[in-house]
Amino acid sequence: MAKGVWIVAEQRGGALRKVSFEIASAARKLADELGEEVSAVLVGSSVEGLAPELAKYGVDKVYVADDAVFADYTTDGYSAAVAKAVKENDPSILLLAASVQGKDLSAALGGKLATGMASDCTDLKIEGGKLHAIRPMYAGKTFGEVVVDTFPQMASLRPNVFPAVENAKAGEVVKFDAGVSAASLKTKVLETQKDASGKIELTEANIIISGGRGMKGSDEYKILEELAGLLGAAVGASRAAVDAGWKPQTDQVGQTGKVVSPNLYIACGISGAIQHLAGMSSSKYIVAVNKDAEAPIFAKADYGIVDDLFKVVPEITAACKKIL
Amino acid sequence: MNIVACVKQVPDTEALIKVKADGSGIEEGGIKWVMNPYDEYGVEEALKLKEKNGGEVTIVSMGPARAMETIRTALAMGAEKGIHITIDKADEYNTAAALAAAIKGINPDIIFCGQRAIDDDSGQVGSILAELLGLPVVTLVTKLEIADGKAKAVKPIEGAQLLIESQMPCVITAQKGLNEPRYASLPGIMKAKKKPVDVKDAAALGITVQPKAKIVKMTPPPERAPGKIIGGDDPAAKAAELAKLLREEAKVI
Numbered sequence: 001m002a003k004g005v006w007i008v009a010e011q012r013g014g015a016l017r018k019v020s021f022e023i024a025s026a027a028r029k030l031a032d033e034l035g036e037e038v039s040a041v042l043v044g045s046s047v048e049g050l051a052p053e054l055a056k057y058g059v060d061k062v063y064v065a066d067d068a069v070f071a072d073y074t075t076d077g078y079s080a081a082v083a084k085a086v087k088e089n090d091p092s093i094l095l096l097a098a099s100v101q102g103k104d105l106s107a108a109l110g111g112k113l114a115t116g117m118a119s120d121c122t123d124l125k126i127e128g129g130k131l132h133a134i135r136p137m138y139a140g141k142t143f144g145e146v147v148v149d150t151f152p153q154m155a156s157l158r159p160n161v162f163p164a165v166e167n168a169k170a171g172e173v174v175k176f177d178a179g180v181s182a183a184s185l186k187t188k189v190l191e192t193q194k195d196a197s198g199k200i201e202l203t204e205a206n207i208i209i210s211g212g213r214g215m216k217g218s219d220e221y222k223i224l225e226e227l228a229g230l231l232g233a234a235v236g237a238s239r240a241a242v243d244a245g246w247k248p249q250t251d252q253v254g255q256t257g258k259v260v261s262p263n264l265y266i267a268c269g270i271s272g273a274i275q276h277l278a279g280m281s282s283s284k285y286i287v288a289v290n291k292d293a294e295a296p297i298f299a300k301a302d303y304g305i306v307d308d309l310f311k312v313v314p315e316i317t318a319a320c321k322k323i324l
Numbered sequence: 325m326n327i328v329a330c331v332k333q334v335p336d337t338e339a340l341i342k343v344k345a346d347g348s349g350i351e352e353g354g355i356k357w358v359m360n361p362y363d364e365y366g367v368e369e370a371l372k373l374k375e376k377n378g379g380e381v382t383i384v385s386m387g388p389a390r391a392m393e394t395i396r397t398a399l400a401m402g403a404e405k406g407i408h409i410t411i412d413k414a415d416e417y418n419t420a421a422a423l424a425a426a427i428k429g430i431n432p433d434i435i436f437c438g439q440r441a442i443d444d445d446s447g448q449v450g451s452i453l454a455e456l457l458g459l460p461v462v463t464l465v466t467k468l469e470i471a472d473g474k475a476k477a478v479k480p481i482e483g484a485q486l487l488i489e490s491q492m493p494c495v496i497t498a499q500k501g502l503n504e505p506r507y508a509s510l511p512g513i514m515k516a517k518k519k520p521v522d523v524k525d526a527a528a529l530g531i532t533v534q535p536k537a538k539i540v541k542m543t544p545p546p547e548r549a550p551g552k553i554i555g556g557d558d559p560a561a562k563a564a565e566l567a568k569l570l571r572e573e574a575k576v577i
Contacts, residue, residue: 075451076460100481104463107416107448111455116415116537119446137445137542141341142350145541186460186494190476191487201482207576231577249466249501250480255337255442256361256500264576275337281545285574287566293553301551303569305562315563322564323571 002151005031006091008082009040009054009062010102012073016050018204019097021057021164023157026124027095028058028167033126038169039063039091043081045071048173055171057164062171063089065178072189073101079108081178086113086152088176093131094152099159099203106156117154118146122161122261122282131155139255139278159204161261202253205234207264210253210280211246212238214269214290214309218246223310224268227317230324236260238270254279268309272297289313325379328432329370329403330423330453331363333387333394334443347541359394362438364505365498369468370436371402372503377470380404382430386422388412392521399516400508406521409529415537416444420452425529427457432493434475439464439497447497454495462488466501 005027009020024040031038039061040054047070051062065081082105086094096106098120110117118133122143125132131153133146148154202208209224209231221235228235237247239254253260255275265283270276272288272295280286281300288301289309298304305312335341335355342351359367370381383398385391386409395406407426414422427435435457437450447463454461467478475490480499508516526533552569554562570577 075463079455100464103447104451107451107463108455108461110417110448111420111452114417114536116417116535117446117448118537119448132540135445136545138335138341138350138443139445140545142343143543143545144539145543146537147540148537150536186491187462188489189486190489193485193487195483195485199483204482252500259445264570264574273338274340278337281548285570285576286548286551287570298551298553300548302548302574303566304551304553305566306553307559307562311559312563315560316566318560319564319567320577323567324577 002090002092004036004039004089004091005034005093006039006041006086006095006152008094008096008102008105009042010097010099011042011044011047011050014044014046016053017097017099018164019099019159020054022159022162023095023097024054024057024059025165025167026157026162028165030093030124030126030131034129036092037061039089041082041085043070043078043178048175051171051173055169056166058167058169059171060169061174063174063176065176067178067180069180069182074185074187074189075104075108076187077180077185078105079112080180082109083112084178085176091152094154096156097159098156102156106154110154113152115150115152115154116148117156118148119156120158121155122158124155136259136282139259139275140282141278158261160206200232200234202234202236202251202258202260205262207231207233208236208253208260208262209233209266209268210236210238210270211241211268212270213240215241215246221247223313227313227320230317230320238276239273267297268313270297271295272300325373325377325434326430326432327370327373327379327381327434328427328430329363329367329381329383329398329436331367331383331385331394331398332360332438332441333357333385333391334360334441337361337442343542343544347543349542357390357393359397360438360441362440362442362498362500365500365502366436366438367398367401367403368503368505369496369498371506373434373470382407384423384426385409386411386414386419395521396516397508399519400512401506402512405519408521408523410523410525411533414533415535416446416448417452417536418533420449420456421531422526422529423449423453424456425531426524434493435495437495437497439499450495450497459494460490461495461497462490463497464499465496466499468496468502
């Protein structure tokens, strides 16, 4: 019978990503409730040394496929490796990050393992021994509760939602041969072009400052960037701003952009079209700065300032400089 | 080239989504249905490839009778023919299995899907479809080039961009930025009415739908408590008050 709570630990360039500790902690919580162990699968090149970091967040056992063929993430290579370990050990639950890599890997694994999955979950609970996964749908206009009837019960977890909690366990390393050769891969990474700007990724940011139609142009984002620099925040944009060509598509928050849930979301010059609200209304705190007191964004905001953003935002930056 | 583009009909992004009182689904009355925006990028890329290399584009869609409108839209954009799978709804795995059954006989060189549908937001179907057909997949593609029997695709990830090479045939899931989808022209719309669409149910495809993942309940999002408007005339004073609230009350900065 399927047993154990498993995660796929996500690493890039030989370093674990923060979301790996979040899913390890979520897995620990479920495993404690079920009275089962937490195992992690770690795939990469020269990654065995990362196992103790996972142990710190509640992982009992780390299955490691360490091979030069895994230096770059490929969907076919990594999914073959994880699927092999899962098939050999028959876990009951399998959790991944709903990061770019985790979303890609989890969907391929669902196909390989012929099991069901709940994507991009924001809450998990156990009921009658089964995993119940809560996930936003329609970009957060509704929430669905999903039960998977096949094993493993798979879920991918939205980054930045589940807390990483230290809870040291053994983290025993079990090496396995994934049986993946370079010749067997149908895809390969030819080039990785790092974003030199050092921008913080929207889906992983604790604080997001977004500008909309009210920004009037791309140069005007400087005032948001200044505040963002001070707060360690990412800068986002509404669809109107992206369609106007002021910001790249990768910065778009909303139903046809990124769905985010930071601790603090500051919306500047964003009226609050329903498709934008859908992408950010699960943020813990929302601040709206807008000239129009009737803008729908104020209905979602915890704090609102009705005024010209070009006057207010530099003052917020100045005020924050004083108190931080 | 033999090209397939999978499309799904979804509620327009401006649609207000109301959950049925019993939590079994959403109220469909009054909803304007459109082609999933990410699928539009897939259809456009399929048409561009055909225009460059010759061949034909087949549109495949699963959904209730109204899904035919979306197939016709894609045909009006310029695709040659369609397959309508008349299964109202299924989980991601079974949806992919139905698409795979419909596509198998076509033997496409390339298959396009949207990176996710904006209703269920799962982002799984393209990848599962690839697995079921034994094909490689590149997800979230913003740029695509086909040369020497290989696909070269650009994919944004957190803080970087990858250039990925895939053997063909393959599945590509389209992300915003891949292209600017064309509008259907009036002659296109007229022609689309006469283009062939195969209508197939589960039995005709030789599949049975056995759900693996079930939505047991749907709920509206949690209501947010009413917020505080920081009043006054002086931007500096309002900004200072906000900074104080964020620091001391919300404790988020």
